[in-house]
Every structure is written in structure tokens, then in C-alpha cells.
Amino acid sequence: MNDSEGLFLPSLRVEGVRAIRSLRIESLGRVNLFVGANNVGKTSLLEALRLYAARGIPQAFRDILQVRGNVLSPTPGDSLEEWGILVEAVQSLFHGGLSRTDGLALQVGPETGEGPTLTVQLKSRGTSDQDDSPRRVSAGFPALVIGYGDEHTEVGVDTLALQPRPYIENQVSFAVFVPPSGIDEGRLGTLWDRVTLTEWERPVLEALRIIVPGLRGLSFIIEGGRRRVPVAKLEDSPRPVPLRNMGDGVNRLLSISLAMVNAREGFLLIDEFENGLHYSVQEEVWRAIFALARDLQVQVFATTHSWDCIQAFAAASNDSAEVDGMLHRLERKRDDSLRTVDLDEADLAVITRQHIEVR
Amino acid sequence: MALARNVLLVEGTSDSGVITNLWKRHYPEDQPFEIDVRFGLSNVREAFTGFLVGSEVQRLGVVVDADESLETRWPGFYQALVVRGYRPVPKKLPGDGLVLHRPERSVSTVGVWVMPDNQDPGRLEDFVRDLVPVGDRLWEHAGTVVDQIPDDLRRFRAIHRTKAHVYTWLAWQNEPGLRLGPAVERRLLDSDAPHAVGFVSWLRRLFVEGPVTHPDDVVGSR
Numbered sequence: 001m002n003d004s005e006g007l008f009l010p011s012l013r014v015e016g017v018r019a020i021r022s023l024r025i026e027s028l029g030r031v032n033l034f035v036g037a038n039n040v041g042k043t044s045l046l047e048a049l050r051l052y053a054a055r056g057i058p059q060a061f062r063d064i065l066q067v068r069g070n071v072l073s074p075t076p077g078d079s080l081e082e083w084g085i086l087v088e089a090v091q092s093l094f095h096g097g098l099s100r101t102d103g104l105a106l107q108v109g110p111e112t113g114e115g116p117t118l119t120v121q122l123k124s125r126g127t128s129d130q131d132d133s134p135r136r137v138s139a140g141f142p143a144l145v146i147g148y149g150d151e152h153t154e155v156g157v158d159t160l161a162l163q164p165r166p167y168i169e170n171q172v173s174f175a176v177f178v179p180p181s182g183i184d185e186g187r188l189g190t191l192w193d194r195v196t197l198t199e200w201e202r203p204v205l206e207a208l209r210i211i212v213p214g215l216r217g218l219s220f221i222i223e224g225g226r227r228r229v230p231v232a233k234l235e236d237s238p239r240p241v242p243l244r245n246m247g248d249g250v251n252r253l254l255s256i257s258l259a260m261v262n263a264r265e266g267f268l269l270i271d272e273f274e275n276g277l278h279y280s281v282q283e284e285v286w287r288a289i290f291a292l293a294r295d296l297q298v299q300v301f302a303t304t305h306s307w308d309c310i311q312a313f314a315a316a317s318n319d320s321a322e323v324d325g326m327l328h329r330l331e332r333k334r335d336d337s338l339r340t341v342d343l344d345e346a347d348l349a350v351i352t353r354q355h356i357e358v359r
Numbered sequence: 360m361a362l363a364r365n366v367l368l369v370e371g372t373s374d375s376g377v378i379t380n381l382w383k384r385h386y387p388e389d390q391p392f393e394i395d396v397r398f399g400l401s402n403v404r405e406a407f408t409g410f411l412v413g414s415e416v417q418r419l420g421v422v423v424d425a426d427e428s429l430e431t432r433w434p435g436f437y438q439a440l441v442v443r444g445y446r447p448v449p450k451k452l453p454g455d456g457l458v459l460h461r462p463e464r465s466v467s468t469v470g471v472w473v474m475p476d477n478q479d480p481g482r483l484e485d486f487v488r489d490l491v492p493v494g495d496r497l498w499e500h501a502g503t504v505v506d507q508i509p510d511d512l513r514r515f516r517a518i519h520r521t522k523a524h525v526y527t528w529l530a531w532q533n534e535p536g537l538r539l540g541p542a543v544e545r546r547l548l549d550s551d552a553p554h555a556v557g558f559v560s561w562l563r564r565l566f567v568e569g570p571v572t573h574p575d576d577v578v579g580s581r
Contacts, residue, residue: 331465341465347412354402356409 006265006297007053009110013117016095016106017051018044022337024111029324029344030293031286031300033273033313035359036330041338042303045330046177046269047093049301052108052118053175053267056146062160063177065089083158087142090157094122116149126156175267176259180275183255189220189228191258200261203292207257208232210284211249218243218254230254248276253285260289263298270302279308286316290323307357314348329358363417365392365566366410368403372396374422374474374483376540378562384543384550385559392418392566400424404435411443411466420470420565424482427518429473436471445469452477456561460570470565476554484522487539490548490555491528501528 012025019041034042047064054060091097094104101124109117126143142157176191183191195201201218209215214235220228221240231240232250243250252275260268268289277285293300304310310327317325327343343351343358351358369375375394382390397403403423410416425432433452440448445461457471475486491498505524515523529537532547542548549555 329465339465341412343412347409350405350409351412354397354406354409356406358412359415 006299007267008297008299009049009052010114011111012109013111014045014048014106014108016104017048017108018093018095020044020048020338021095023330023340025328025340025342026111027326027342027344028299029326030298031290031313031317031323031325032302032328033310033325034301034303034328034330035305035310037332038305040330040332042330043271046271046301046303048106048108049267049269050175050177051106051120055148056118056120056144058144058155058160060174061090061093061144064093065160083141086161087157090142090144090160091122097122117147119145119147121145122157123154126154174263175269176263178255178259178268178270180272182251182276183259185227185229188230188254188258191262192218192220192230195258195261200264203261203288204254204257207253207260207285207288208250210281210288211253212246249278249281252276256285257288260292260298261296264296266298268293268298268300268302270300273302273304274306274309279306279312282309282312283315286313287320290316290320290325294320294323305359307359310358311352314352317345318349327358364415365418365420366416367392367394367420367422367562367566368397368406368410369394369422370396370400370403370424371398371483373539376538377483377487377543378422380540380543381550381555381559382562392420392562404439407436408439408443411439411445411469416466418468418470418566419466420472420562422472422474424474425480426482428480429478432473433471440469454478455557456564458561458564462570468565468570470561472558472561476557481521483539484525486554486558487525487548488521490543490550490552491525492549497531498524498528501531 008030009028012023012028014020014023016022019039023041023045034045036042050064051060088098091101091104094106097104101122104122106120107117109115121144123143123145126141144155144157146153146155192204195204196219205215205218208218212232212234215232216235217233218230219233219240220230223229223242230243232243232246234241243254256268256270256273259270274282289300292298304313313325313327317323325345325348327348329341329343330338331341333339350356367378369378375396378394379390395406397406400423403421407419407421410419421436423432429452437448437450437452440459443464445459445464448459449457452471452473454477456477457469459469461467461469474483475481475489479485502524505520505527525539529535529539529542529547532542534545537545537547539548543550550559
């Protein structure tokens with residue numbers, strides 16, 4: 001990958017991730033919005049992109065498993081039951097992984113020839129001890145064989161239970177993921193620390209001013225002796241005001257904008273974009289995202305259920321000549337694979353003018 | 360998953376009234392499609408493209424007037440279908456209306472009917488003219504009167520002569536000024552006339568029947 005150009009997928013092929021048996025998208029834009037019925041696989045798609053952006057490093061698997069509500073004990077004991085839970089969680093990443101255990105494999109990447117592909121296979125028994133496995137249980141234990149481009153590594157599933165290495169604190173060019181409920185405060189603080197007092201602080205404040213015009217500054221302070229929480233300096237208030245008291249919209253915007261500036265030359269992934277955002281501000285938020293996607297070389301992937309959100313996206317996309325916005329509608333076919341109907345900006349103009357609800 | 364819809368796009372409310380009542384006379388049970396009145400050709404054309412690119416619509420039809428000629432009307436729809444991957448599309452609109460089954464596409468069945476008969480120039484009223492009972496003497500008289508209007512009093516363009524004829528005739532029924540839809544409902548217009556039967560069978564092929572091989576069509580290919 002050429003670092004100066006950042007991560008960019010011109011097309012997409014996903015095989016065997018969670019709810020996705022098979023999916024192909026011929027053409028992706030710089031900003032992509034996905035719509036489709038519940039459980040069609042929108043969240044699975046974002047997970048596939050997270051694995052891809054992180055090139056399948058073990059930490060990415062761990063992050064995804066935790067978000068899905070799987071509790072990964074940081075230091076599992078030696079009981080087989082605890083390890084069993086971990087193995088099942090890993091299996092659940094694969095399409096069909098809950099009903100069978102052999103032959104599980106997934107693949108994420110662009111269409112052939114347009115860039116490297118990530119492949120992951122689950123083997124029921126690893127072949128050798130791994131250097132980074134202090135427990136030395138990897139041999140004979142299930143293992144992931146991870147390939148990215150021409151490189152292949154084998155990782156014992158047990159190593160996923162280790163304390164995370166702090167890769168995410170030091171690097172960009174990965175995917176930054178905004179869950180439906182927003183990014184938790186602890187992680188928001190980390191993302192803030194990486195941009196505060198840099199040129200990337202300003203876009204975050206500007207985004208928040210879409211909802212809070214009188215915002216002067218932002219900081220994170222320790223509360224109750226341990227948690228760091230975001231507080232704002234407002235024009236008409238002498239004291240810092242906790243963001244949590246300022247409504248869902250501001251907090252959603254903080255998640256999205258901090259994720260955006262931390263995703264430079266990587267992916268910004270937003271699940272259920274419209275959560276907490278009143279329809280009247282969505283268009284302006286999309287405009288900010290289109291502008292930042294261009295300036296920061298970020299490829300954006302978001303999902304939505306909301307027609308308001310699609311309209312706001314279409315309006316921002318139509319006005320943003322330099323940045324391609326595309327809407328992708330996911331549908332499940334009878335053979336359980338997915339297909340997309342891909343709408344470019346001209347199509348978006350038509351559906352909004354004619355009020356054709358695409359959901 | 361949203362309920363799949365079947366949609367018929369039309370230019371105006373007269374189209375909607377005629378189509379609903381023709382269907383009802385042939386099939387009194389529920390109409391298996393909704394009629395979406397888009398008010399004008401350019402809106403119908405855009406909506407057609409819009410529905411093709413992604414919506415919960417499963418079967419999509421369009422009824423438009425040929426106006427001056429079929430040759431100017433059909434290519435726009437041909438183009439829209441080809442651009443959206445519906446292949447092959449017959450170069451020439453079939454005389455019994457277009458119905459394409461493309462199960463691999465999101466909108467899996469598409470149909471096009473150009474009034475009056477997928478061949479001649481004209482519009483809805485030219486289609487309706489053929490539903491007037493054969494030998495109706497009032498119809499002939501109305502035609503004579505329309506043709507006798509002195510040039511300096513005639514306000515309609517020559518191309519709308521049939522339209523003037525149809526509405527003149529409707530003005531002189533025992534309930535003067537019925538609209539076209541109710542005229543079908545009250546049987547002033549014959550829903551078993553050959554043109555009406557041909558149109559209803561196109562609706563059936565489009566919205567009810569499964570894939571059948573049309574002479575110009577290869578089912579399942581792209």
C-alpha cells in the first residue's frame with residue numbers, strides 16, 4: 001500500500017463474514033451509505049471492513065468480538081470451558097460458524113487485481129507454538145491462518161485473549177468504528193489525546209458547532225477519580241459543561257468527528273449514522289464528512305435505516321463535486337448471498353426529486 | 360423486510376381511472392398493483408429510472424402516451440433499461456407491450472406500454488376511442504359536430520381532435536361530463552373491445568403471471 005494515498009477500496013468482495021455468505025460491490029465511492037432490511041448484513045459488512053483495514057492483526061479480531069457483547073476474559077484460566085467460549089466467539093465471526101467448525105474461512109478485499117485481499121481460515125489445530133503466546137497452548141489449539149496480500153501468519157486463538165497491545169494509540173490508517181450507541185467515553189478520551197493541540201482539533205470543534213454554535217473549547221477531565229469525560233467551554237457559561245448534559249446530538253457528533261480525524265488515510269465506519277441526530281442537522285453533518293473525507297483521505301462507510309438520512313446524504317453528495325458519494329442498497333438473494341443496487345450521484349438526484357424511498 | 364410492491368407509473372389521473380376500471384371489469388378481485396400518478400411525462404420517466412435503481416418494488420410498469428410518435432417515446436425507456444443492466448431489451452417495442460422478467464435484478468419484472476397501441480402516434484383518448492361501442496350513432500354525430508366547428512372558433516390543436524371528440528361524446532351522455540374512468544365503470548366504454556383486452560392481458564403478464572419466454576426475449580440472460 002502506498003502510504004501517501006492511504007487506504008482506499010475501489011470495489012469490494014466479502015466472503016464468509018458473519019451474516020454475509022457472499023457479497024460483491026462493483027464500485028465504491030469515497031463516501032458510502034448502506035441501506036437494507038434489518039439483519040441483511042450491514043453490521044457484518046462494517047466488521048469485514050474493520051478486519052480488512054487492520055490487515056487481520058489479532059487485536060482487530062479481539063475488538064470486534066468485544067463489541068458484539070462477547071466477554072473475553074483477559075486472562076482465561078486453564079479450564080476448557082473458558083477456552084470453549086473464546087473459540088465459539090471466534091467461530092461466530094465466520095458465516096455458518098455456529099453450526100459447523102470445519103472449513104471455516106473468510107475473505108475481504110477489492111475485486112481481483114485492484115489491491116491486496118485479506119483471507120482468514122480457522123484451523124481446528126494450530127501447527128506450532130507462537131512466539132507471542134506465553135501460555136504455549138497454541139500448538140494443538142485452534143488457530144487462525146491470516147493472509148494479507150502475499151504475507152501469511154498463523155495465530156493461535158488463545159492469543160486473542162491476551163491483553164491488547166496498544167497499537168491503536170500509535171497508528172492511524174486503520175478503521176475507526178462508531179457503534180450505534182457511540183464510542184465509549186474512555187476511548188473518546190484516547191482519540192481526543194491524539195488530536196488535541198494539533199491542526200485536527202479544529203475540525204472536531206467545528207463539527208460540534210453544527211449543534212452548539214456557542215462552543216468555545218473542548219477538554220476531557222477526570223470524574224469520580226477514574227473516568228475521563230468530555231466537557232465543553234460555552235460562550236455563555238463560566239464553568240465547563242459536561243457534554244453528557246448537552247443532548248444526544250452533540251455526543252453523537254463528538255463520536256463521529258473524533259473518529260473521522262483519527263481515521264486519516266484509513267476508514268471511518270459508522271453504524272446507524274442517524275442515531276441521536278435530528279433530521280434538521282444531518283445534511284450539515286454529511287457536508288462536514290464529505291469535506292473531511294477529501295481533506296483527510298478517509299473512505300467512509302456508514303449504515304442507516306432512515307429515509308431522512310438518505311435524503312440528507314443525497315443533498316450533501318450532490319453539492320460536493322469533488323467527492324463521490326454512493327448509496328448501496330443491500331438485498332438478500334434466495335441463495336443467501338447478498339447483492340447491492342448501487343446509486344451514484346445522478347441516481348441520488350433522481351430518487352430525491354421523485355421522492356422514491358430507497359431503504 | 361419491507362413488503363414487496365408492484366407499481367404502475369402513469370402520467371395523469373385519467374390514465375389511473377381508466378386502468379383501475381378496466382382491471383376491475385375483468386378481474387373484480389383485488390388489483391395486484393398500485394397506480395402511481397406522476398403528473399407528466401418527464402416525472403414518469405425519472406420515477407421509472409429511480410424505481411429501477413433501488414426500491415422495494417418487485418414489478419414495475421409504465422404507461423405513457425406516444426404523442427407525436429412512438430419513435431420519440433420508446434428510446435428513452437429502452438435506454439433506461441439497458442443502462443440499468445436489463446438485457447436484452449428488444450429494439451422495437453412489441454405490439455402487445457413490453458414485459459421483461461429478470462429474476463436476478465432487484466426489480467425483477469418490468470413493463471412498458473405506450474398509448475394507444477405501442478405502434479401509432481396518439482394518447483390515452485386514442486386508446487379510449489377504440490372502446491366506444493361499434494356503430495354508436497351519438498359517437499358519429501359528435502364527430503361530425505367537432506369537424507364542423509369553424510376554424511376561427513376551434514381552440515384545440517389538430518393533434519387533439521380525437522380528444523375533443525371523446526369529451527364531446529361524454530358531454531352528451533345521460534350523465535353529462537363523465538370522466539373516462541367512470542365511463543368504463545358504467546359500461547359506456549366497452550372493456551371487452553380488442554384494445555382493452557390486449558391492454559389488460561399486458562397488465563396480467565406484468566403483475567400476475569410468472570416468467571414466460573417472449574419471442575424477443577431470452578429469460579435469465581443479462
